[in-house]
Amino acid sequence: MTKPLRDRLTEALQTASKADRALANYMLSDMGTLPFETAASLAAKVAVSEPTVGRFCRSIGYDGFKDLKQNLKNDMGDQPWLIGDRLRDLQQRTKAGEDQLTRGLELEMAALVAVYEAAHSPEWHDTVKRLATAKHVFAAGFQTERGMAQIFVNQLQYLREGVYLLDLAAGNFAEILAMEGNDAALVIFEARRYSRHARMLAEDAKAAGIPVTLITDPYCDWGHAVSNEMFVVPTAVNLFWESTAQMASLANLLVNAVFMELGPGVEERMNKFAHLHGRFTGHVGDATPTRGEGRRTT
Amino acid sequence: MTKPLRDRLTEALQTASKADRALANYMLSDMGTLPFETAASLAAKVAVSEPTVGRFCRSIGYDGFKDLKQNLKNDMGDQPWLIGDRLRDLQQRTKAGEDQLTRGLELEMAALVAVYEAAHSPEWHDTVKRLATAKHVFAAGFQTERGMAQIFVNQLQYLREGVYLLDLAAGNFAEILAMEGNDAALVIFEARRYSRHARMLAEDAKAAGIPVTLITDPYCDWGHAVSNEMFVVPTAVNLFWESTAQMASLANLLVNAVFMELGPGVEERMNKFAHLHGRFTGHVGDATPTRGEGRRTT
């Protein structure tokens, strides 16, 4: 489980017997179709017997062909730039025992990849444009996704005016649904088990002509019908419950994209914000609680 | 046979029945892992029965799930779908130009690894133990980290009593600092530029004998002095500002660890919670808003 499949196969090319070498070679050259194969179909292609396939998989550290396939699912391959030794280290520990955690890491990384892919989708650009230009932006989230919406709002507020976190404190969503005009955008964060309110809100907003962007897990079958764009964040992480953590990354990317869209003009606003925060709250390290600059990387 | 799977699924989203729609939606959202699924595993994830999967595949023109997988092989064509390849593909785009995003992915992955490493540190276990056993657990976060604290609290509340989100609405932190006894734990999420309050709160809590767990970015030089444990989440992500998104993952791991510590006894509470949410808010799909089960993976 510690080394990626590719490495093991390459290794086998050197040491293994004739049939095994043939297998290793074929697998290497046609990794993309591996998941579609069965032990039997592979055996036929390489012209070895079925048990040989099983044995080979076991000889390179898997439990059998099926196990190999399962591991391939999250196999990032050898991406030396990525994480290198530290990840290896962690994985070593997994092997050593009792720790199903590291398995979750792989899944969470896959989720991240999916998030970044979403940021390249065509819908992404529509959403960003709208979030940058709409007069009002509302965000909502229920239960454990409430905080996601909160984060999103707090960040976006640094960049533009008219950003609000919706909640049901007042018992209705009048702020958005009874609003004059509909030059607004709504972003909803939600995951199983979906609050009834999330769906109702989306429905009513859409009916009112307000575009809806939905950020959910892969189980939200009602989402398409009530949203303009839907971004799906994988949430299966092998823990006792599912993790929507990577939604935070998506929210962050969204905000970043809005920044790019708005251009450097927003800096002024950001500085004002930081200054205000400095004035009323103060920053650690400030001599007097009045000065403040943005929290920018550069 | 002629239309690609994606089209058929999208079509099904409109017309098909509830179970079928759920299947179509899931398949669309997570195409990458489809070849690794079996009819049974899919059925489990989407919470339908095995025959339904087979029937659905037949209803959209395949011979069964197996046939669908076979056709998928061709449909996907040159699109990369092995997670390793997808990653590589994203990287490619970076090189190609105009997109500095993907470099951020690498950094974010590194941050994730760091988070998982933290979950193996000795301090981690201390923190978890305390969060599981202390009579009260407080969490706080300022500015954009407010939402992190919110997420953490919302999740932990599912597992145990006495979990509160601190804020400065009342103008002081009396809830925790003027509390009787000190059988409590405080978790603070914070990142640059640090609110003065974060540090003050930590200082005072520590002075009052309340253990402090600090979750910060790598620049927090004052943290060690005022905390019992400090978990550092890398935040440099190459965007216009830093990303604390991976703190959400850390929070999630923490909550998961507390769950493990508490044992399966908490299920009852979780079910009660879900039930209550069902009663007052309702879940999507519930016939009547009274029934509810936890959002557990298993």
Add this chain to the structure above:
DNA sequence: GCCAGTTAGAAAGAAAACTTACAAATAGTC
């Protein structure tokens, strides 16, 4: 060429993946 040691395949058995048949549940209709 003979003999350990290894390697590979055939056949049979076990486990899984999938299908069929039927019954229960649900939704739609009058």
Add this chain to the structure above:
DNA sequence: GACTATTTGTAAGTTTTCTTTCTAACTGGC
């Protein structure tokens, strides 16, 4: 509100996939 049609799940098959066991073939050393 009962009746029909559709949808879905359960349980029992059937087929496929994988593993085990055992035997044959090959390898290299003498």
